[in-house]
Amino acid sequence: xxxxxxxxxxxxxxxxxxxxxxxxxxxxxxxxxxxxxxxxxxxxxxxxxxxxxxxxxxxxxxxxxxxxxxxxxxxxxxxxxxxxxxxxxxxxxxxxxxxxxxxxxxxxxxxxxxxxxxxxxxxxxxxxxxxxxxxxxxxxxxxxxxxxxxxxxxxxxxxxxxxxxxxxxxxxxxxxxxxxxxxxxxxxxxxxxxxxxxxxxxxxxxxxxxxxxxxxxxxxxxxxxxxxxxxxxxxxxxxxxxxxxxxxxxxxxxxxxxxxxxxxxxxxxxxxxxxxxxxxxxxxxxxxxxxxxxxxxxxxxxxxxxxxxxx
Amino acid sequence: xxxxxxxxxxxxxxxxxxxxxxxxxxxxxxxxxxxxxxxxxxxxxxxxxxxxxxxxxxxxxxxxxxxxxxxxxxxxxxxxxxxxxxxxxxxxxxxxxxxxxxxxxxxxxxxxxxxxxxxxxxxxxxxxxxxxxxxxxxxxxxxxxxxxxxxxxxxxxxxxxxxxxxxxxxxxxxxxxxxxxxxxxxxxxxxxxxxxxxxxxxxxxxxxxxxxxxxxxxxxxxxxxxxxxxxxxxxxxxxxxxxxxxxxxxxxxxxxxxxxxxxxxx
Numbered sequence: 001x002x003x004x005x006x007x008x009x010x011x012x013x014x015x016x017x018x019x020x021x022x023x024x025x026x027x028x029x030x031x032x033x034x035x036x037x038x039x040x041x042x043x044x045x046x047x048x049x050x051x052x053x054x055x056x057x058x059x060x061x062x063x064x065x066x067x068x069x070x071x072x073x074x075x076x077x078x079x080x081x082x083x084x085x086x087x088x089x090x091x092x093x094x095x096x097x098x099x100x101x102x103x104x105x106x107x108x109x110x111x112x113x114x115x116x117x118x119x120x121x122x123x124x125x126x127x128x129x130x131x132x133x134x135x136x137x138x139x140x141x142x143x144x145x146x147x148x149x150x151x152x153x154x155x156x157x158x159x160x161x162x163x164x165x166x167x168x169x170x171x172x173x174x175x176x177x178x179x180x181x182x183x184x185x186x187x188x189x190x191x192x193x194x195x196x197x198x199x200x201x202x203x204x205x206x207x208x209x210x211x212x213x214x215x216x217x218x219x220x221x222x223x224x225x226x227x228x229x230x231x232x233x234x235x236x237x238x239x240x241x242x243x244x245x246x247x248x249x250x251x252x253x254x255x256x257x258x259x260x261x262x263x264x265x266x267x268x269x270x271x272x273x274x275x276x277x278x279x280x281x282x283x284x285x286x287x288x289x290x291x292x293x294x295x296x297x298x299x300x301x302x303x304x305x306x307x308x309x310x311x
Numbered sequence: 312x313x314x315x316x317x318x319x320x321x322x323x324x325x326x327x328x329x330x331x332x333x334x335x336x337x338x339x340x341x342x343x344x345x346x347x348x349x350x351x352x353x354x355x356x357x358x359x360x361x362x363x364x365x366x367x368x369x370x371x372x373x374x375x376x377x378x379x380x381x382x383x384x385x386x387x388x389x390x391x392x393x394x395x396x397x398x399x400x401x402x403x404x405x406x407x408x409x410x411x412x413x414x415x416x417x418x419x420x421x422x423x424x425x426x427x428x429x430x431x432x433x434x435x436x437x438x439x440x441x442x443x444x445x446x447x448x449x450x451x452x453x454x455x456x457x458x459x460x461x462x463x464x465x466x467x468x469x470x471x472x473x474x475x476x477x478x479x480x481x482x483x484x485x486x487x488x489x490x491x492x493x494x495x496x497x498x499x500x501x502x503x504x505x506x507x508x509x510x511x512x513x514x515x516x517x518x519x520x521x522x523x524x525x526x527x528x529x530x531x532x533x534x535x536x537x538x539x540x541x542x543x544x545x546x547x548x549x550x551x552x553x554x555x556x557x558x559x560x561x562x563x564x565x566x567x568x569x570x571x572x573x574x575x576x577x
Contacts, residue, residue: 021577060418062576080421088419094412098340107339110332111420159420 009036011163011194012057016066019052019218026052028218029066034196039189041205042198043297044215045305050198051091053215054167057196058086070163084112087161089152091168091198095140101151102127102136105158112159119158126154130184146177153184164188166197170204182208202297206230212297216305226297233303234295239269239278242288254281270299320569321562326429329422333430334437336417341438352395352442356387356449363510374512377542384455385537386509388446388464389471393530395442396435396472397500400479401492404431408483414575424575428568432476439472440465450541458543467540470556471533477563478529484570507531508538532556 012034019027027049034040042050055061056068059079068075070082096104102123109119127133130150135143143151149169156164169185170178185208189195199205205212206226213223222229230236241247243265251269252260258271266289271277278292341348364380374382407413418424444465450456482495506513506520507530513521524531532552539549 058419060415080423083419083421086419090415090419092412092415094416096336096413096416097411098343103339107336108416108420110335111329111417111422113421 008038010034011036012068012070012196014053014057014066014068017053017056017063017068018065019049019056019061020064025218027056030215030218030220032213032220032223034194036194037189037192038210039185039195039197039208041209041212042196042215043200043202043205043212043301044198045200048215048305049218050215051167054165054196054198058088058165059083084159085162087156087159087164089149089156089164089166089169091171093145093148093152095148095151095155097140100137100139101132101143104140104151105155108155109158114159122158122160126157129157130154131180146173146180149173149177149181150184153181157188161193163194163196166195168198168200170199170201178204202301206297214301214304221304222300229300230295230297234270234299235272236275236295237271237278237292238295238299239281239290239292241267241269241290243267244288247287250285268299270295270303319573321565322569324425324429324565324568325423326426327423330426330429330433332422333417333427334434336413337430337434338437349445352391352445353449356391356446359387360384360449360453360455371511375514377538380453381455381457381542382538383510384450384453385464385541386507386534388443388450388468388541389507389530389533389537390504390509391443391446392439392468392471392533393475393500393503396439396475397479399438400431400435400476401483401486401495402489404435404480404483405486405489405492407431408575409489424572425568428480428571429564432473432480432564432567435476435479436469436472439475440469443468443472456541458541460540460543460545463540464537467533467536467553470560471529474529474556474560474563477560477567480567481563481570484567484574503528503530508534529556529559 010033012032014030014032016029016031017027018025018029030049030053042048042053044050052061056063056075057070059075059082063076071085073082075082096107099107105123105126106116106119109122114122124133127136130153132147132150132154135147140148140151149172153166153169156166166185170181173181182204185195185197197208209226211224212226212229213220214229215221222233224232239251241251243262244267248260248262248267251258251267255269255271255273255277258269258273261268261270269278282290282292360380360383364383368379368383371379373379414424414427417427422430447456447461447464451461478499479495482492486492506516506524507528508524509530513524513531516524532555535552536549539545
């Protein structure tokens, strides 16, 4: 599965990529590769350097040091050519409030030198794709946040990009809106678009990404397929029970090689043992508020980046 | 990125045709609301002509040998060049840059930041051309234009507008917030409005002020040229006034673009 991606072309490659803002090292000598046709995710807490990295890839932020290429072109030399092949959906809403929905797309098409007739055609197709046809002649401030996200996605596709960069594509959306965006992202991948996204939603990364890197404090702390990372770091299942001193001691003796974590009033037990190890224990003893759940990316994330709040 | 010191502020600008895309965006917005846009350009000079020209003008002796209303009419054209371009590239550009994030959206396309700023400047110059041409039309209707040379005001307004746009953009590049535009407005624009030979001959001013106004105030040169064109009194010294714009405009054009790059590219 991951191998399919491995065999294809490297589209984006970073070597010792570094970005400093004064004394602050936002991106600290990272290395990564994005392969053609995959969905690649940057996962990390706020301020980890995800957006900064994205901005360097699509050539709006200069590098401090290191090397960064897109389709074998150097971002410091061929910015214009690289920007032509990338579609960018930023985190913030920077739609043009002076124009209607349709006009936003047409004006944006002009920046890419898309001929007028072609721009109109793409505008209609894209509005259909993101389900905004009926809002064609509506001004931006009359759109809901979900509609704005969809329009930003449509705008990012106006130049028929080979690479689509999505910075937190579903932040602030309701579940319906989020699933709609996910569907669109998957269908774009099927059409051959390479997608790079950032997110701090574990579910989103696990759901969408072929490969992810987990970033923290400007460094890549782990990379791989979401399912592999879960197996590697937290195993398949997690046992959660209400906190109790005795129960805690008992679990420690029952699972000597497991990792126990106490989070507020609950104990979480992580082990690399295969599925089913917790079932016996639950059958033999009755713990308060016990449950067995699948290990997920959030467990990996918290294990690797800690529980400290980020600003 | 490596040059430092003074040279880094005057690094030459590399532009492609793409700056016109940015200009075109602003034109599109302007055309959507053109009725609202034309109204102040039309109404304000009318007020001045009636209030100052006809009203106050009855009490004022001729200035530089011209009846008062004929003296101020070309100044109103020059003032509209200054106001329209200066405010376009301060408040309006700042709103696009800071509040609407329009520049961010554009630089994610093949259009470069330099081209975005150049497009803004050329648009500011275009606003100057549009507004001052309207004012010119008004004073023609009032019968205050005596020479076909007045048509030269139209291309002049673009050049003057480009200079004021570039100066404005320098302020936009360094302003911490939108309220701080009050400083250049009151300390730079308003003194020029009053002291550039607009409503009275600068020869009545103290000699130090005269020197400052006649050398450093761009508006003085614009007023002198406009007045010569509407009255039809051409003289070789006008070439100096014109040369003043030819020299300063490219300087501020390049300076403003480099200042904006320093602000926006970290």
